[in-house]
Amino acid sequence: MKSDFVLDYAQFSPHNASKGAEATCEFLRKGDEQNKDSLGDMERMRARPGKTVLEGENIEIQSRDPGRTIPCRVIRPKAGRSSTTGVFLHFHGGGLCEGGHDEVDPLLHRYANASRCAVVSVGYRLAPENPYPSCIHDCFDVADYICDHAVEHFEGPLQFIGGESAGGYLAMQTFFHLAGTHEDWNSLKGLVLTYSVFSLSYLPTTFTTPNPVCVDAKKILWYYKATFPANEGHHWEVCKELELEFGILAQPELPYDAPPKHPAISPLYRSLEKLRSRLPTAFFLCGTVDPILDDTILMSAHWQIAGGRAVVKFVTGAPHAFVELPLELADCCVKGNELIQEFLEEARLSTQTA
Numbered sequence: 001m002k003s004d005f006v007l008d009y010a011q012f013s014p015h016n017a018s019k020g021a022e023a024t025c026e027f028l029r030k031g032d033e034q035n036k037d038s039l040g041d042m043e044r045m046r047a048r049p050g051k052t053v054l055e056g057e058n059i060e061i062q063s064r065d066p067g068r069t070i071p072c073r074v075i076r077p078k079a080g081r082s083s084t085t086g087v088f089l090h091f092h093g094g095g096l097c098e099g100g101h102d103e104v105d106p107l108l109h110r111y112a113n114a115s116r117c118a119v120v121s122v123g124y125r126l127a128p129e130n131p132y133p134s135c136i137h138d139c140f141d142v143a144d145y146i147c148d149h150a151v152e153h154f155e156g157p158l159q160f161i162g163g164e165s166a167g168g169y170l171a172m173q174t175f176f177h178l179a180g181t182h183e184d185w186n187s188l189k190g191l192v193l194t195y196s197v198f199s200l201s202y203l204p205t206t207f208t209t210p211n212p213v214c215v216d217a218k219k220i221l222w223y224y225k226a227t228f229p230a231n232e233g234h235h236w237e238v239c240k241e242l243e244l245e246f247g248i249l250a251q252p253e254l255p256y257d258a259p260p261k262h263p264a265i266s267p268l269y270r271s272l273e274k275l276r277s278r279l280p281t282a283f284f285l286c287g288t289v290d291p292i293l294d295d296t297i298l299m300s301a302h303w304q305i306a307g308g309r310a311v312v313k314f315v316t317g318a319p320h321a322f323v324e325l326p327l328e329l330a331d332c333c334v335k336g337n338e339l340i341q342e343f344l345e346e347a348r349l350s351t352q353t354a
Contacts, residue, residue: 004311012288017317020330025289025319027329028213039222042128046098054105061145063138070138071123073101075108077116085348086156086187087146088117089174093165093324095215095223096135097127107324110337111162111192114344118154120146124170127227132265133242135227136173140245143174147182157187160344162283164324165215165292166223168196172267172299179275180247190347191282192340194323195290196299199268200224201260203294212291214320220291228259235259248274268299272306279308283343285336287318313339 010016038044056076060069077083088111092099101123108119124138143158150157158178163171171193178185206217228235239262243250246264251271256262263270272279282303286296300310315322315332323336 004309011314011316014289014317017289018331021287021315021317021319021322021332024322024325024330024332025211025213025317027325028319028321032213039219040226042097046100048100048103051103052106053102054109056102056105056108058102061142064141070142071101072142073105073108073119073121073123075105075112075119075121077112077118078109081155083116084118084155085116086118086159087150087154088112088115088119088160088162088192089143089146089158089171090119090121090161091124091139091163091167091170091174092121093163093167093321094126095219096132096166096169096227097223099126099166104324106326107164107337110341111160111344114341114348115160116348117156117159120154122170128229131229132227133238135170136242136245139170139174140177143178144181147178147185159187159189160192160347161188162192162194163196164194165320166197168193169198169267172196172198175280176246176249176267176270179278180249181245183248186278188280190280190343192343193282193284193296193299194336194340195286195292195320196284196295197292198295198299199260199266201258201266203292203298205294206291209289209291209293212289212319215291217291224260228265232259235265236262239264246270268295268302272302272308276307279303279306281309281311281347283340283347284310284312285315285323285339286313287315287320287322287332287336289317290320292320311343315339 101121125134242264318332
């Protein structure tokens, strides 16, 4: 199947942004101004006033650590178990330091209804209390459990993996872990990667995006330092140990010039050569004024070069986090969710008729 990636540069002109996209940026700027002094104050950063709780189930999945479990939120399609065909494994955003698996129910319901899957959203441990790779360990533990027990507990196999922002980062890392350690695994219908982070080595748009909202270079740097608080020598040890969890995809020692360029930390640097015949269709979505836009452009290009199908969509004028905002806020929020739902429905139906 051919890839769907037409880079129409007119999309990136601020003059082509809708009034709704501009209003969304202004809405986020007001929030940035109100919270400008909260960086590092975890109680304030993690405050989520008025979250919407919809019908769902909270479960616990065993961690690799004895005596500890990992909380997960399960959202099923509107018709319930009778319409469930498998699992959509989801990871929330928040820079690995904030956000929650139980804070995005409306988004998870949309995913569940479009994919006909039970969405399992992972409550991975957050930094700085739990530095890297605590979050990765939790994601891998849940993914391994889902691979082994999805049919038993969720009426079908693991079919989609996805997330937003840092959640997309965790989704890609988790896919590489599963693909590298389960060589016969072929149930996946697609990846859903929404304004995702694939490199922690700071790509150009992190610094060149004018008037960024929601995230900027300063905040991104703070997230990195909060997640990786130890000295650089310890970072290399973390990379060496974690790389073993990528199975056949583990890369030999190479002359990486800094830990953020090691594939154990930045999936953009992972070689895809051994996955040429096994890459699922990947859906990439990003707003054109997002400071981490380069991550989407580069990762989707690598995907296609390795023979995978990439469906890449940009929403003109949309900032970071626009898919997670209330749909009634603006047309760009609606558009982003519609694009994701279209992909999920197409992936589900194309597999059924193949």
